[in-house]
Amino acid sequence: MKTVAFYTLGCKVNQYETQAITNIFENAGYNIVDFNKKADVYLINTCTVTNLSDRKSRQMIRRAKKLNGDSIVVVVGCYAQTAPEEVSKIEGVNLIVGTKERSKIIDYINEIETKKKKINVVEDIMNERSFEEFGSGIYKERTRAFIKIQEGCNQFCSYCIIPYARGPIRSRSEKNVVEEVKKLLNFGYREIVLTGIHIGSYGKDKKTTSLIELIKKVHEIDGIERIRLGSIEPNLISEDFVNTIKNLKKMCPHYHVSLQSGCDSTLERMNRKYTTLEYKKSISTLRREIEDVAISTDVMVGFPGETTEEFEKTYKFLDEISFSGMHVFKYSPRKGTPAASFESQVSPSKKEERSNRLFQLSKEKTVEFNKRFIGDVMPVLFEQKVNYKHGYIEGFTPNYIKVLCKGDENLKGQIVNVSLKETVDDFIIGKILDKD
């Protein structure tokens, strides 16, 4: 039996797509092996979000060939899409596929085996208009499943290369999303996350549907108990949107609303399409209408031209909004984006100092949020054993509080009522009460 090994760099969408490609190889009779083992085929699903991601992608491509000089090395994903010629020059690469044509990978490999020649199928993605279906990215042993509903982004934030790597927005059909959710039910999943590159734009290319219409369709499916959304942007959160989701009981009261900066002039340079005032309004609407809602965010420090004063504005804004969690990133120039050539790049030491301050603030705010729920009883969906003291398993409440309880693997995939006892670091220790 032929063997294949995978290596994935980058985001949740890439992980999902690698899983979908894994299923294609399994159906073609391949045996999946660890990436560090000898394999007949190595597939590296690359990322290009920073210059460092490109470098890491190249390293993994070279490592694959070293593991087996006779192997077929396949390079797919965002880096392959944006720099196919560069990838093609790396010694040992046999097949280059970007962010489309992934459904045909096995055919291309067969062609390479017979014709013994390199194949590069990367084409311009900027005029692509359809969502590529190439199977579902179902993880067989996880409790929370991601479903890709959309591809591409039309926003062109000044620091981001993704619109060039993924092309314009393309929505997956409602029918195919619903079918995939039903498949997931058969695998025993109870929680799903609707994900994509820019999910707020779902339906805008088709004009016959929208994210909220899709959510309603998924909500109608019997058996799915929890629905979450991947990252959204503040301008999606209108009064109408909130009034609809608040009545959909399976929608988890946790929203990850991308902010990036709490300073209007920085947001403008980033080409983000909202102001801090608009952001604040969206968050107030969510908090007013949805009880116990958790709101997390992404924030970037050291964007070109970010002065001390601008950073302090961001700090104050974050402190005021009080997120339940923050992902803090240091700006990293990405060649090919406008921001990479902006003047006044911020020094690495300043970025480090600012990110440390926000990281500390994030920890404090998570504890503050978690403390509000001590003494309450909440349903927890258990996911996996953790390395904490002895015999603990972790799970999440609907509003995404991480809870650790004494318990074994049998709890995995179950939703159980838990009494929340005390906060430790970024989680809560709970006591299991009963099973629902």
Ligand code: SF4
């Ligand atoms: S919204 Fe902005 S940051 Fe997000 S993928 Fe699109 S261009 Fe990149």
